[in-house]
Amino acid sequence: MNSPLVTTEWLASQTDLSGIFLLDVSVANVVGKTPISYDQLITIPNSYKVSVDRDLSNTEAVGVHVFPTEKQIQSVANNIGFNTQSTLVLYDDQGIYSSPRAWWIFKSFGFEHVFILDGGLPKWRAEGRMTDMVHLVPSGNIVSEDFKLDLSAVKTATDLLVNIETEASTVVDVRAADRFFGRVPEPRPGVRSGHIPKSSNLPFLKVLTSDGLTFKSPNELKVLFEAENFNPTASYIFSCGSGMTACIMLVAAILAGYENVCLYDGSWAEWGADRSLPIEV
Template identity: 50%
Template structure:
């Protein structure tokens, strides 16, 4: 396998019957920032299992929206569905590229090396006329590797984001729309202020996509260079609740940037916290 986080539909088609391959659909019910794709009837990639990002892969004991799962939660989930770190995981999304990068980053943060995103997701797979199924595969439980651990450097806390406003040790890039970033429109979540984190940059997530696919590594590099984000510059990505930020995070990795992290609380936490400074508030 190559170092890219992405695999093509051709690659997945070729390897679909590999015994150590696990295909995971990781879609999300509520889509913000793009027109949702609706399906008339159940359809999935053959042999896929379904993980729910809002229940299976969110810490429901946290007050934060879509909070990162805990180590114990992840260990319990993997045992229930029968996934371990020796397997190759391919994650796809029924919206093309939307929630799958978030789920990819969760698995990477818990130490999975052989985990990839299907570039283009289910829409691209369907456009190419590839085989589909009407039901997910039932998962079979097994023991989880004892080596499972959370790599905390992949995540940023609100305290780290706050101190960075003074230290500028990394750059914060916000994946929300320009109107939300500038505070021209109300936030979709009640009680959350409009605007953005001081000194953060705006890169709406749709700008790194070409239809359902990621843009080329060269085009993505040019996008980040235009924001003065050279490969050596550490970047923390933010959005509304930590989902679409991961679209940019993966785009940065594809472009050759490796010093990346996720502000998991994102604007749902920052905009609701009275002690956090805001720019661009209407």
């Protein structure tokens, strides 16, 4: 499978999950779209819980949702028992929200067979498929593998500062237009309103279907990006509020055939809070 996505139909057809690790990567805090609320834990059967906020974020670093360390990836892999050759299927309880972030993290650490369940838990439930109320208990298998981060997958504020001068890459901010243009206050205390100089705005909801649960088709995404003057041979850096929803746009670009993509991990939570960095409104 070349696509980053798998369908609910495909997952339901996998009667033998012995070679597949199904990971619930839902997050508690949903920003930028109306959250789907749950009165109790609902899971897709035979899934493990991996916390994007704790397991896949460097909680010792300054910032929000900072990329995890190699040691953290090793810990998650050891806890559940998978490696870079394993097949991972990721889902979240909002349809498409945090699963693209987890996908980019695993891809950036060398996982080749990792996929996003398009539509996630909401689509699975809407189709009347079986659900559960628990996660699998990890077996604690030790994985003998060194995980290395592909440094080209993630950009820093310093990289972005240089890019303002060189314009080697196009920076795409996927926050809502009102936040991008500084018309509303930022949700995080101490963060300025506005955007990175010379960046463009394309809100992430535009790459999702009207219900916000699944990605638009690759052809629809190609038309969208062409209308925004995206160039398939150009380099793109995606940014958002904290590095979460930027990954939705990043995956959408990959679906549309764009290959030279990466993430500004600190995103506006970092840039807007650092008063030494320039902004535009």
